[in-house]
Amino acid sequence: MVSMILFDVDGVLLSEERYFDATALTLWEMLFSPTYLGLPGEPFETQPSEDTIRAIRKKVFVDDQILDLMKNRGINSNWDMVYLSFAHQLLCILEQLLPAHREEVTDIIQREITYDSLRRIAGLLKDQRVEIEYERFLTDFGQSAVEKQDLLLYLNDLVLSKLQVETHLFGATSSLWQLCQETFQEWYLGDELVVDNIGRAPTQQGKRGFLSDEIPIVAPQEMAATLSALQEKGITLGIGTGRPTVETMIPLQEMGLLDYFEADRIVTASHVLNAERERPEYAPLSKPQPFCYIKGWLGMQATTQQCMETPLPIIDVAETLLIVGDSVADLMAAQRIGCRFAAVLTGLSGQAARAQFEELGADYILDDMRQVVEIVGEEQN
Structure with a gap:
């Protein structure tokens, strides 16, 4: 589950x-x-x-x-x-x-x-x-x-x-x-x-x-309702993004979404850059490298070395961790970790990306993030 x-x-x-x-x-x-x-x-x-x-x-x-x-x-x-x-x-x-x-x-x-x-x-x-x-x-x-x-x-x-x-x-x-x-x-x-x-x-x-000119994928109140419903199911919510920290926190805060995510599970490009500077021998660590998602899974207290030395695929993670993304890079990261991946068709290519995600073996393909509640609900029933 x-x-x-x-x-x-x-x-x-x-x-x-x-x-x-x-x-x-x-x-x-x-x-x-x-x-x-x-x-x-x-x-x-x-x-x-x-x-x-x-x-x-x-x-x-x-x-x-x-x-x-x-x-x-x-x-x-x-x-x-x-x-x-x-x-x-x-x-x-x-x-x-x-x-x-x-x-x-x-x-x-x-x-x-x-x-x-x-x-x-x-x-x-x-x-x-x-x-x-x-x-x-x-x-x-x-x-x-x-x-x-x-x-x-x-x-x-x-x-x-x-x-x-x-x-x-x-x-x-x-x-x-x-x-x-x-x-x-x-x-x-x-x-x-x-x-x-x-x-x-x-x-x-x-x-x-x-x-200050960010555009939400769907209405913020609808995203908030989705995230709240997931929390009510006891699911921990986190972020793994290619955005730097300030560009992640400010718009999500302004839209009333930031508090739904656990601070210990929000990993941004700023954390990735810091890890690359700390341990340049591991660079590059940006997606499709799974570093940001591994750190989100382990928590912010995990060191760069601990994240990099985590054996992949992670044992028993297939049933417990779900990554939601719009890109091939997200899918590649999820597959290396060994967890399931939900592709949303709200990225650059829109609905045209469906065929590629089907070919690459995405576990779920959703019109947008609101449908995550449905696939989680099906598993828990």
Whole structure:
């Protein structure tokens, strides 16, 4: 009988739309803002209109096809999405710079890519015009079957094929990944909150942030009724999310949902990052790695080492733990743990995701999180 349910947040409780918007805006800024690469042709602003945001996302992610590819390959973190999409465009730019600047391009790509590296590349771009073809992401990653965190490492293969240089610098622990992550946080949190979150002032000020503009998947009062009904059945409720702590707590608190979850079972991307810094040999730990769900199962008192040394699949967890998520990454994590998984069709692909979840063996496929009460009720009868 189910005794604990761990919920993902994005695509399950809260809409992913604003996260995808911030992902698109981060890519756009790093390509076209004079503060970063400063490519010509796209006027940059820190407070784009809603219509401009829609147009940018449609363009840079090719009608969300790029987002679909990443999600379907098991990438769940928007930080990873920003990194993959920007790093790929950077390699395409360097490929075009290669004939005229081979020595300098080779030197740049054999070192960690930092903010100074981007300014150095921006200097080369002043003398040469390059083309941005967002569709090339689909072609370059479509020719390989790599998935999960191996997608980040695949960037090293693309360096070799595009630039004829061997490197192993691309991955989730790189300087460029951190730069992309912090720039994303500037967009999502806005100027007022970002300093406490990343420990420095925004590189580019003037962003309002999206945190006060969250969209619930279903009406908050209906989610509250669902969570209350589960609590009444004696089920412990927790969270395993790719959101940082502040981006999890504030909207759920404002919607009156946070108190339904046990504080000891709320694991966020902030906890994942802290674990990676504490024990870098275990990185990466973001989904589809099951770390956040294992920690939620064991409780916050469990150390990183205890979580990582927990034998998988966990004995006897199949009947007691249920994970509720909207992504392939959540499903992969649940399968490694050995527990059951309920897929909700409220993520990026909506009802179109049903066939994929059926193929991958999800235990339950639900229209939205409200139906969790029904499947738990069936087991207890």
